[in-house]
Amino acid sequence: MTFFKIKKVVLIRSVQAVFAAVFIMFVIRTYFWIRLPETNIQVSYSGQEEKLIIPPRPGIKGIEITGPQIQPLFFSVDLSRAGVHSLDFLQLQLIDPHADVKLTCTIDEQGRLLFLQKDILMEGHTEAGLMIQKALKTWIYTPYKQGTIKFWFNLPSKGRKVIIDLSGLKRKDSIPRHIPIYTGQIHLIDGLENSELQISG
Amino acid sequence: MAFKKRNNEKKGLSLPGLIDIIFLLLIFSLVTLSISQARVETKRRGDQSVEFPLPETRSTETEETGGILQTLLFQIERSDPENVQSPKIIYALFPSIKDSLNLEEAKIYAQRDSLFAPFPDNFLKMSDLAFSKTAPCGLIQWAIRKYKEDNFPKPDLANSVEIRADRNTEFRIVNFIMEQCSAYGDTIPRVVLRTLTAKESQNVY
Amino acid sequence: MFIKISDRNKEKIELVSLIDMIFILLVFFLVTSFVIKLNLQERSLYVPTPKNVLGRAQLLIQFVDENRIFWLDEEASTVVESIEENYGYLNDASLRDRILSNLTSNNIISLNQMDSKINHLISAANQDPFTNYFILIRCPNELPYFHVIDVIEKLSSTKYRNIKYGCVGGTFDDIRYCKRIYDVVEKDSKGNRRKNLRIDF
Numbered sequence: 001m002t003f004f005k006i007k008k009v010v011l012i013r014s015v016q017a018v019f020a021a022v023f024i025m026f027v028i029r030t031y032f033w034i035r036l037p038e039t040n041i042q043v044s045y046s047g048q049e050e051k052l053i054i055p056p057r058p059g060i061k062g063i064e065i066t067g068p069q070i071q072p073l074f075f076s077v078d079l080s081r082a083g084v085h086s087l088d089f090l091q092l093q094l095i096d097p098h099a100d101v102k103l104t105c106t107i108d109e110q111g112r113l114l115f116l117q118k119d120i121l122m123e124g125h126t127e128a129g130l131m132i133q134k135a136l137k138t139w140i141y142t143p144y145k146q147g148t149i150k151f152w153f154n155l156p157s158k159g160r161k162v163i164i165d166l167s168g169l170k171r172k173d174s175i176p177r178h179i180p181i182y183t184g185q186i187h188l189i190d191g192l193e194n195s196e197l198q199i200s201g
Numbered sequence: 202m203a204f205k206k207r208n209n210e211k212k213g214l215s216l217p218g219l220i221d222i223i224f225l226l227l228i229f230s231l232v233t234l235s236i237s238q239a240r241v242e243t244k245r246r247g248d249q250s251v252e253f254p255l256p257e258t259r260s261t262e263t264e265e266t267g268g269i270l271q272t273l274l275f276q277i278e279r280s281d282p283e284n285v286q287s288p289k290i291i292y293a294l295f296p297s298i299k300d301s302l303n304l305e306e307a308k309i310y311a312q313r314d315s316l317f318a319p320f321p322d323n324f325l326k327m328s329d330l331a332f333s334k335t336a337p338c339g340l341i342q343w344a345i346r347k348y349k350e351d352n353f354p355k356p357d358l359a360n361s362v363e364i365r366a367d368r369n370t371e372f373r374i375v376n377f378i379m380e381q382c383s384a385y386g387d388t389i390p391r392v393v394l395r396t397l398t399a400k401e402s403q404n405v406y
Numbered sequence: 407m408f409i410k411i412s413d414r415n416k417e418k419i420e421l422v423s424l425i426d427m428i429f430i431l432l433v434f435f436l437v438t439s440f441v442i443k444l445n446l447q448e449r450s451l452y453v454p455t456p457k458n459v460l461g462r463a464q465l466l467i468q469f470v471d472e473n474r475i476f477w478l479d480e481e482a483s484t485v486v487e488s489i490e491e492n493y494g495y496l497n498d499a500s501l502r503d504r505i506l507s508n509l510t511s512n513n514i515i516s517l518n519q520m521d522s523k524i525n526h527l528i529s530a531a532n533q534d535p536f537t538n539y540f541i542l543i544r545c546p547n548e549l550p551y552f553h554v555i556d557v558i559e560k561l562s563s564t565k566y567r568n569i570k571y572g573c574v575g576g577t578f579d580d581i582r583y584c585k586r587i588y589d590v591v592e593k594d595s596k597g598n599r600r601k602n603l604r605i606d607f
Binding site: 024055056057059060061062064065068069070178180 | 461484540591604605
Binding site for chain 2: 006009010013014017020021024025053054055057
């Protein structure tokens with residue numbers, strides 16, 4: 001081979017070798033860079049004030065182990081029970097648009113809604129009263145509260161047509177004090193708008 | 202069709218191939234040289250001669266130690282490494298102001314200045330009060346107090362005291378050092394335990 | 407038809423040098439990977455110092471001896487709650503003994519069982535980067551401290567570093583002969599009410 005051909009080959013090969021070397025080094029460097037733990041490659045930007053955050057330190061005066069979150073209970077109509085029927089408010093309005101029915105009911109230990117005839121005021125609105133009773137008889141509540149619950153169906157009212165008074169209810173003694181009991185859905189009246197309903201107590 | 206006959210010359214040594222090999226060998230040597238240099242440097246910087254077994258861990262939350270003593274270090278080892286029954290000795294190793302002492306040098310200074318003390322054989326059976334009154338515990342309390350007064354003016358995460366102990370060192374000793382540090386509240390919020398960890402992620406160059 | 411074949415010297419692919427190149431690259435990678443899998447290196451493990459306050463944690467790992475661990479997590483408060491409900495008439499000492507007898511029989515586990523529970527904890531931590539855990543490790547004085555390091559090592563293999571730990575000295579007898587062990591309702595940092603287990607020394 002002539003001297004110039006060798007020179008040409010040497011030049012070409014040296015360029016190839018340099019490229020190959022650079023590429024290989026880059027691959028290796030990237031490989032190890034990726035494997036580094038995150039903290040080693042984090043770069044903090046200047047100007048950030050470092051606040052002193054002392055990591056949590058173990059205490060020696062007794063032990064407290066975090067327990068499970070306390071889930072609150074909801075006092076509401078128990079929809080999981082079979083035979084629970086809702087009251088069709090629109091139908092009630094069609095039957096008797098001037099219905100004025102008051103019921104004073106009792107919720108027993110099992111959450112059943114109980115009432116006697118003497119607890120119902122429905123003079124002149126018997127049909128509406130019977131329709132309401134038929135539905136309310138099927139309602140069963142979650143057994144977290146007991147006591148009296150009052151319903152007033154005042155259909156002629158321009159404002160609140162249904163008023164439910166819960167002030168006579170008390171939480172059951174068997175439920176530990178630390179468990180909060182919230183009020184959930186306490187009626188099953190279909191077609192009743194929020195603006196027509198008032199819940200007190 | 203006429204083909205120009207190829208000259209079937211006998212080819213000698215193929216120079217381009219040789220040149221390829223030479224270049225590759227060159228690259229190979231350069232790279233391995235840089236790795237071995239890094240390794241030697243690491244050996245000089247970080248790989249202390251471990252004269253007793255430290256606890257081993259694969260924890261990714263460890264950090265590399267330097268060869269130079271950065272803070273007060275308590276070294277706990279057996280007086281006779283060959284004899285597991287020999288009493289434990291604690292050395293209080295103080296770094297130099299210029300941060301230029303390595304462990305061996307600091308230990309020599311500690312021996313010169315009598316900053317060491319053996320634990321009594323029955324230290325595990327002692328009550329807390331009796332244990333705290335032993336010579337090595339007195340050394341620990343004094344060393345931490347002195348180092349804290351000179352170097353830790355206020356709470357800082359960087360304030361720490363190191364413990365370099367034989368892996369079989371009883372927890373009582375380590376716990377005592379931690380308790381002495383905690384006496385200063387958040388001023389010394391952490392201690393550093395020296396461990397042996399497998400070197401995995403290392404920069405190649 | 408004349409096909410003029412150019413008379414240039416075709417560059418042949420040098421198979422020999424290619425093979426050499428491959429072998430050299432192979433050797434190169436083998437050597438570098440061997441070099442990387444290195445010796446043990448001395449490294450620093452940070453451990454927080456104790457504090458003279460109540461030791462709050464999501465989990466307690468108490469070394470009973472070299473081979474057994476007393477493991478207390480959030481399930482323990484549920485156990486204590488049921489014992490308190492059924493045996494609330496007992497005095498504190500008897501109630502404590504009953505609770506500890508129950509916990510001892512169910513919560514003292516081997517090191518292998520502890521490893522398995524820690525793996526579950528780590529999977530849970532890896533699925534929720536916003537939940538922080540603090541593990542309290544209590545070790546008796548006479549145990550070699552490498553046992554604590556072993557536990558710390560297992561706990562620190564999380565993706566988001568959301569498991570923190572601290573170790574203090576203490577024996578299982580401190581718990582067995584504690585003053586009182588009981589449930590207490592407290593709000594956590596997010597305002598959720600939790601039933602925590604407290605041990606007073």
